[in-house]
Amino acid sequence: MEGELKCPVCGGEFDGVTFRSRSGSSIYAKRCNQCSGFWFEREPASDLELSSVLEQDSASANYSMKNTDLVCPQDQSLLEEVDSSELPAGSRYWRCNDCDGSFYPKGQLATLSEWRAKNSAHVSGGPLKPNVAISSVLVVALVGLVGASAGKISGFSAATDQVLPTLGPSLGTLILLAVTYVAGTILAILGRKVAVVAMGWGVISICLVGFFVVIFGP
Ligand SMILES: [Zn+2]
Ligand SMILES: [Zn+2]
Known part of the structure; x- marks a missing residue:
């Protein structure tokens, strides 16, 4: 069966690569022995390790390829060109909506892999680690504050029983909650990762619950 697949661009035969x-796992694909385009049976390229792509293909922009209809070598449905507005300039590839196969003309697999590697390094590198560290510190601080306020409530109410039976400890707790609330808001607004923003909102909601408990009693 595999020998019957023909390159959608030039009709050449495929070799396995x-x-x-x-x-670290292996991903099997096919390369046209005439035009050096790549055919993947499933959308794979986001998982490919860049160095292994560069052994087989070298990046080159593709502005010259004609806008022809390409047909899936597997099931003969029309291949759909992937929206170029989401891709770097000069890069194009096609995929089949029926079988999830995808075709990368020569130079495009390397171009897109380099772009993806750069993009994912940009997204998951740099700001993530400091943000996670800051978040962890804030969560620990939050737990500490909640513990401290709980201790203050019982301690204070015993000591200030005669003066301000409920107002004193509630005020202290409210201030602590407000500080934590501001910290949560800073996380939610300045956090670059979804997880950090979610953590910020988590802190905010915990504080809101805290406000209600303090104001309306447990
Ligand atoms: Zn070909
Ligand atoms: Zn197909």
Whole structure:
């Protein structure tokens, strides 16, 4: 069966090629022995390790390729060009909506892999680690504050029983909650990762619950 697949661009025969994924597993693909385009049976390229792509393909922009209809070598449905507005300039590839196969003309697999590697390094590198560290510190601080306020409530109410039976400890707790609330808001607004923003909102909601408990009693 595999020998019957023909390149959708030039009709050439495919040879088998093997790539490595970033998790170290093998990803099998086909390369046209005439035009050096790549055919993947499933959308794989986001998992490909860049160095293994560069062993098989070298990046080159593709502005010259004609806008022809390409047909899936597997099931003969029309391949759909992936929206170029989401891709770097000069890069194009096609995919089949029926079988999830995808075709990368020569130079495009490397171009897109380099772009993806750069993009994912940008997204998951740099700001993540400091943010996670800051978040952890804030969560620990939050737990500490909640513990401290709980201790203050019982301690204070015993000591200031005669003066301000409920107002004193409630005020202290409210201030602590407000400080934590501001910290949560800073996280939610300045956090670059979804997880950090979610943590900020978590802190905010915990504080809101705290406000209600303090104001309306447990
Ligand atoms: Zn070809
Ligand atoms: Zn298909």
